Amino acid sequence: MYTALWRVLPGPTPVKVLLAVLLALAAVAALFLWAFPALEPLLPFDKIVLEAPPADGTSATG
Amino acid sequence: MGRPAQLVRGTVRGAAELLLTCGAVVLLFALYLVVWSDVQTAAAQGDLRDDFARLTEQAAPATKAAAAKAAAAPAPSTGTGIAQLRIPRLGEDWSWVVVEGVSTDQLKQGPGHFPDTAMPGQLGNAAIAGHRATHGEPFAHLDKLQAGDPIYVTTPTATYTYEVTRQALVAPSEVGVLLPVPNKPEAKPRKARLTLVTCHPRWGSSERLIVHANLVAQTTGMES
Numbered sequence: 001m002y003t004a005l006w007r008v009l010p011g012p013t014p015v016k017v018l019l020a021v022l023l024a025l026a027a028v029a030a031l032f033l034w035a036f037p038a039l040e041p042l043l044p045f046d047k048i049v050l051e052a053p054p055a056d057g058t059s060a061t062g
Numbered sequence: 063m064g065r066p067a068q069l070v071r072g073t074v075r076g077a078a079e080l081l082l083t084c085g086a087v088v089l090l091f092a093l094y095l096v097v098w099s100d101v102q103t104a105a106a107q108g109d110l111r112d113d114f115a116r117l118t119e120q121a122a123p124a125t126k127a128a129a130a131k132a133a134a135a136p137a138p139s140t141g142t143g144i145a146q147l148r149i150p151r152l153g154e155d156w157s158w159v160v161v162e163g164v165s166t167d168q169l170k171q172g173p174g175h176f177p178d179t180a181m182p183g184q185l186g187n188a189a190i191a192g193h194r195a196t197h198g199e200p201f202a203h204l205d206k207l208q209a210g211d212p213i214y215v216t217t218p219t220a221t222y223t224y225e226v227t228r229q230a231l232v233a234p235s236e237v238g239v240l241l242p243v244p245n246k247p248e249a250k251p252r253k254a255r256l257t258l259v260t261c262h263p264r265w266g267s268s269e270r271l272i273v274h275a276n277l278v279a280q281t282t283g284m285e286s
Binding site: 031032036039041043044045046047048049050051052053 | 240
């Protein structure tokens with residue numbers, strides 16, 4: 001997978017290294033900005049408010 | 063080397079790279095939760111602190127009349143800082159700006175005030191929820207509070223001193239603890255209370271940790 005990527009990158013080795021680093025940074029940024037905030041609600045850490053059970057019908061304060 | 067050997071090699075290599083990548087992503091996610099979320103919350107609190115200082119300055123010629131006016135003011139908009147919360151038991155420097163609202167976005171900025179509950183200082187029950195883990199974890203050690211511990215809530219016009227009465231662990235569905243008189247739907251409030259809410263256990267969510275406190279003193283104007 002990464003071998004193929006390395007082959008696709010253009011230019012001499014220093015340019016390839018630079019491009020690879022930029023790509024890696026872009027991937028990490030995408031994870032931190034979009035992927036992780038979207039995944040977070042699946043974990044229990046932000047379930048901290050009290051909510052009436054749905055059947056109750058009273059306003060859920062969550 | 064024969065073709066089949068090469069194919070096996072390529073497949074194993076690809077699988078190994080994929081697994082290493084997954085491992086790196088999981089590590090990054092952990093980093094996001096325990097470091098990055100704290101950084102973002104600290105930045106949000108910095109902004110809220112500045113805004114709150116400005117609000118307090120505007121209300122500086124604080125008189126009883128100004129306090130009364132503030133109390134009668136319409137509900138603050140979601141996401142704005144409404145009060146500064148200080149709990150000496152959690153540390154001399156422990157101080158957070160409480161925001162209005164308790165959805166995910168507001169709780170990322172700091173402890174949030176349940177919109178349907180009384181405002182701090184008012185008759186009834188002012189309820190505040192906060193993260194116990196990640197996002198600055200303001201209520202990480204809320205279980206350390208003991209009966210009699212002071213909790214200071216400073217609004218732009220007044221400082222309210224509450225005293226912890228008791229702690230409880232309840233089910234996540236027990237909204238009764240947020241009522242003006244906790245767990246008594248019919249009762250009319252005669253006291254001003256404060257209820258702090260967070261998750262329990264610290265890194266889980268099977269229960270909620272509740273801390274009740276009663277208003278014991280109030281000073282109008284600025285108190286440092």
